[in-house]
Amino acid sequence: MLKYILKRVGYTVVTLFALLTLTFFIMHALPGDAFTGQKAIPPEVMANLEAKYGLDKPIGEQFVMYVGNFLRGDFGVSIKYNRPISTIISESFVYSLDLGVRALLFAVIAGVLLGILASVKRGTGWDTAAMLIAIIGVSVPSFIVGSVLQYFLGLQLFQATGIKFFAVTGWDAFNSKILPAFALSFGSLATISRLMRTSMLDVLGQDYIKTAKAKGLSNRKVIWKHAVRNAIMPVVTVLGPIAAAVLTGAFVVERIFSIPGLGKFFVQSVRENDYTMIAGTTMFYGTFLILANFVVDLAYGFIDPRVKLEGGK
């Protein structure tokens, strides 16, 4: 176990260094500079700007400084916002995390329940309805779900009743958090419910379920105690990627509901050649993704003792 963890940590460090290096050279290969906007900048001013951000030095020297700063945990200052990257990330990721965790919890709970319902009531209207939700969830992107919810439940419902059930924008009161969390969770909810249904059907056909039934156990006990526990394994497996997707892919939902999360900084920094911000957010998300998968791998071993965490190849 310890050997496995150490090995994984080693791989993580190598991966992160590769990411750090690639990010540096790719971002410096982007067309244009970090400063020019709609208005041209006189050469004297441009020289001052490049000196201020160390961009006047040879690229090799810049790279050494860049790696050195990262090793010291210094992400630098955003060229656009003039604020430390670490401050920007810690301030805005709080919102993304809050949104993501809510969405994830909802997706897992609702998705698992929906999957169980569909498998137990297989072939009935319940099954069809549950799978219809799953098809829509998988095929309709979150920005449409978000816009539709915002328009009908945020605006139309308010206009029809005069009561503010859901806020249209922002992230403060509880009524502002429901729609974005739902919009963000919908796709994952659908994936989870389909996975859960398939896995449940598989488990329900197993011999030990028949044995349990033959023993005279109640249907409820068979499903909850024997079937679900085994059927949930595949869901746990995809939880890593889903958690990462939900926590890092909220850009569109954050934009629609005007939530000050981190997604925007990540996307915009690339468009604006804000080098320090590109590097900072990429490394942050990269580390986050690697850690999320790592944690899921560990959790897997705890849930299913048959899985041996050895080698890690």
Add this chain to the structure above:
Amino acid sequence: MKTKKILSLLLAVLMVMTVITACSTPTDPASTPAGDDTSSTAGDTSEVTPEGTGMYPGTPGEDSIVINLGSEPPELNSALSTDTISFQIFKHVYENLVMQDNEDKIIPGAAESWEISDDGLVYTFHLREGMLWSDGTTPVTANDYAFAIKTLIAPETAADYAYFGWIIKGAQAVTDGTGSVDDLGVKVVDDLTLEITLENPTPYAIDMFAFGSFAPINEAFYNEVGADKYGTEVEYILSNGAYTVSSWTHEDSLVMTKNDGYWDAANKAFIKEIKGVMIVDSNAALNAFKAGEVDMIGLTGEQVTMIKGEGYPVNQYNDGASWYLEFNLDESSVLANKNIRKALSLAIDREAYVATVEKNSSQPATSLCPPGLGVTGIDGDFQSKVGDLISTTADVEQAKTYLETGLSELGMTAEELGPQISMLLDDGDKPQLIGAFIKEQILSNLGVDISVEQMTFKSRLDRMSNKDFSIVFAGWGPDYNDANTFLDLFVTGNGNNHTSYSNARYDELISSAAAETDPNTRLEYFKELEQIIADDMMVTPIYWRVRDYITSEKVSGVYRSMFQDWNFVNATIV
């Protein structure tokens, strides 16, 4: 079978919803290229107060309003900021030496009076007594204004807008490191007297002193918080205007509260609190407005039609931006041929452009400088004195004549010409529409099939600086209220002149205008410059931007003009 029917119906409904909801575009005013600074009209500011329709009563607060800023001000450091939103906030929180009234006319600000020497070079400002900074104890002195200028032009500040300070004697040398601050034409005579000496008798200098880059900076405070932090968080801001920034949640909201210690607090800032939210998505902004979460938002073309259809009053203001096609005149480009440029220009129906692409109150352009922009010392706007130099509709016959002449000079056919011309546009839906419109006009009117390339903003700038383009669609917003702000763009070597255009007469007229103190002579110079543009067509104006916006029934007296995009200093709550 039944489930299939239900499924197909549901999918159909979803597809319709997709169409309805997917056409959202950013509302953020800073993202539209022109108007990097300030915006809109002297003169024709129309303000309609919606009365008694009962449709959109607005936000609940009794002495507060909420407006959509559209995006975050990257920083509120007057020496470094370059974006529209920051400059609008500066108008509320800083008192410059001079300020602008609702019609963009210069009025006394921190300086109650000033004298200008006969040669137009020395400005002596007399500050009001007893003004305080927003900490309530620090007096506002002449040094605060002098320090702001020195910070703006200092090499270590590395301000984009340092060149605005270069109208002052010795400033450019300070920025490029060859001169000393000791030789700068800024002198603090005493606490309430500031003497500024200019490099040239710049007639529009007084307008520039109202510009955000000249907002005061308290030296002690600036040094205490440090240059790197100044203006980046609410606690690093010290202001002296009608409002103060009282809270700032990045990317979410910024609140301005009335400054009771402001020298004219009795007559300004009737609204106690202005909260600016940062809704980027245009559909979301409209939904928030309708749901009573926001009191003022900007509208897209489609939204204008929708709101007018509801019978709710839509307001307009001319933000002073002029949009034009820039042609590459580099010798490698076929557009170095003047006749081809004229043919392209005449083939475009500008009225149809506004009706199908902008779909709002913008006007087809007939010259470069937009209506409402003035010439210092001359009454009325400059555009009406220039007149209409370009037709607002296409003149296909004449366009074809120019095309034939041009083609025979180049020794090409129309089919061969098309692939030689590529138009660069930003990515996104609106640029796509613009590209499609221009391409279609040139194809159907001239039979020349140009190509359109969409790319990221930075890629486009890179291609432009490498002269790797034929046509770009560009916009410019005025920095100060004088025609020079547009016309000096096309001087040889100007960094904003992507056309490679160089004309000795043009350059001579601009430098003569800079040294000339007689307003009427300058007016004649500027008129000739407009005529040269219409003759040489290195650029061809397409439209003058007018922005549409709505306010809730709660707000009255909002002024939006060319040089104060929005101004609530005189606004009230109904």
